[in-house]
Amino acid sequence: MKIHFYGTGASEGVPATFCNCKNCVKIRTAHRDGSSKNFRSRTSTKIDSNLLIDFSPDVFDHMRYGGLDLNDIDYLVVTHAHMDHFYPEELMHIAPPYSMSPIPGEMTVFGNETVCERLRQVGAEKISDYLHVRRVSNFEEFTAGDYTIKALPANHDRTQECHLYIIRRNGRNLLYAHDTGYFPDRTWQALEGERFDGVVLDCTCCNGPTYFDNHMGFEDNLRVKERMLSRHMADENTVFIATHFVHTYGPFQEELEKAFHVHGFLAAYDGMEADI
Numbered sequence: 001m002k003i004h005f006y007g008t009g010a011s012e013g014v015p016a017t018f019c020n021c022k023n024c025v026k027i028r029t030a031h032r033d034g035s036s037k038n039f040r041s042r043t044s045t046k047i048d049s050n051l052l053i054d055f056s057p058d059v060f061d062h063m064r065y066g067g068l069d070l071n072d073i074d075y076l077v078v079t080h081a082h083m084d085h086f087y088p089e090e091l092m093h094i095a096p097p098y099s100m101s102p103i104p105g106e107m108t109v110f111g112n113e114t115v116c117e118r119l120r121q122v123g124a125e126k127i128s129d130y131l132h133v134r135r136v137s138n139f140e141e142f143t144a145g146d147y148t149i150k151a152l153p154a155n156h157d158r159t160q161e162c163h164l165y166i167i168r169r170n171g172r173n174l175l176y177a178h179d180t181g182y183f184p185d186r187t188w189q190a191l192e193g194e195r196f197d198g199v200v201l202d203c204t205c206c207n208g209p210t211y212f213d214n215h216m217g218f219e220d221n222l223r224v225k226e227r228m229l230s231r232h233m234a235d236e237n238t239v240f241i242a243t244h245f246v247h248t249y250g251p252f253q254e255e256l257e258k259a260f261h262v263h264g265f266l267a268a269y270d271g272m273e274a275d276i
């Protein structure tokens with residue numbers, strides 16, 4: 001299974017849109033053209049060739065600079081309806097007159113009730129020949145082509161049902177876990193008996209102290225890894241990847257790699273591809 005990270009920044013991106021903190025100024029002034037791994041757009045991640053997790057407000061840039069071809073995407077799996085993960089207005093461009101290829105593509109969107117409601121608000125029902133919407137709930141297992149996917153509770157926004165996802169294909173298993181704080185007990189219980197080839201974790205607070213309940217930092221990522229190893233949900237071959245970094249702690253790629261690699265973690269950057 002291939003994982004392609006198009007965006008690895010938190011909600012405001014890195015450098016943050018309005019921010020003049022020393023980290024953001026340093027990144028902006030060092031690379032005015034954006035050509036640095038320290039620039040981090042908002043989240044979208046492709047699995048193999050035709051499944052996208054989250055639909056970022058930066059999806060146009062992912063197409064322009066990252067090589068993302070949305071015509072390839074058959075399935076969109078949405079973790080939650082926060083702005084940095086879900087930009088439904090852009091999805092309306094899948095249908096004519098915005099898309100005029102000989103046969104405009106179709107896509108099925110899987111997401112929580114808030115995702116479905118946001119799609120209703122932007123008029124998705126009018127383009128239901130192109131955009132199919134499927135509500136999913138926590139603990140539900142569903143299929144998307146030859147993927148088998150299971151939604152599990154995240155520790156994130158209590159006003160909507162935020163999902164982590166187990167994604168299975170061709171005997172490979174991925175746990176995609178952001179946005180979330182340290183997992184809730186009922187999620188740990190549901191993970192018993194699973195074994196993962198890859199684990200992608202929320203590392204919003206980078207290697208600094210965690211100051212959110214609903215996001216993690218690297219210390220929490222290590223706790224997750226330890227627990228997964230001790231419960232045989234992971235082993236020495238499991239690829240652990242940290243992502244979704246916030247500007248506040250200065251997510252400089254070189255420094256993150258130094259800090260994380262010794263603990264067997266990859267630090268994701270925009271454009272990174274991993275094989276699990």
Ligand SMILES: [Zn+2]
Nearest residue numbers: 010011084179
């Ligand atoms: Zn986020």
Ligand SMILES: [Zn+2]
Nearest residue numbers: 019021024247
């Ligand atoms: Zn900043």
Ligand SMILES: [Zn+2]
Nearest residue numbers: 080082156179
């Ligand atoms: Zn969020």
